[in-house]
Amino acid sequence: MKMGIGQTIEIIYQDKAGKITQRKIEVNGICDGRIRATCLTTGAPRVFLTASILSWRLVVEKRHA
Numbered sequence: 001m002k003m004g005i006g007q008t009i010e011i012i013y014q015d016k017a018g019k020i021t022q023r024k025i026e027v028n029g030i031c032d033g034r035i036r037a038t039c040l041t042t043g044a045p046r047v048f049l050t051a052s053i054l055s056w057r058l059v060v061e062k063r064h065a
Contacts, residue, residue, distance in 0.1 A: 003027055008040065008059040014052050024059060 003009055010024050025037035025046065035048045 003030070003035075003056065003058070005029060008061070009056050010059050011048065011053050012055040013048055014054055020054070 005027055008024060008026050010022065012020060012022050014020050024040040025035075025048070026040060027035060027037050028045075029036040030050075033050045035050060035053075037046055037048060038044070039046050
């Protein structure tokens with residue numbers, strides 16, 4: 001499975017200080033080992049290093065009839 005622009009994914013990320021967080025993000029761009037995204041918790045733009053993503057999965061939104 002490959003992540004792409006416009007997708008919502010959930011990541012487990014380790015920052016430079018070693019802190020591990022789990023977030024849902026919307027991918028805006030992927031280039032040179034960096035993911036530009038919008039954090040769906042805060043609404044803030046963020047940049048994540050792909051090497052620091054420990055795990056990720058595609059978020060599938062459930063649609064109600």
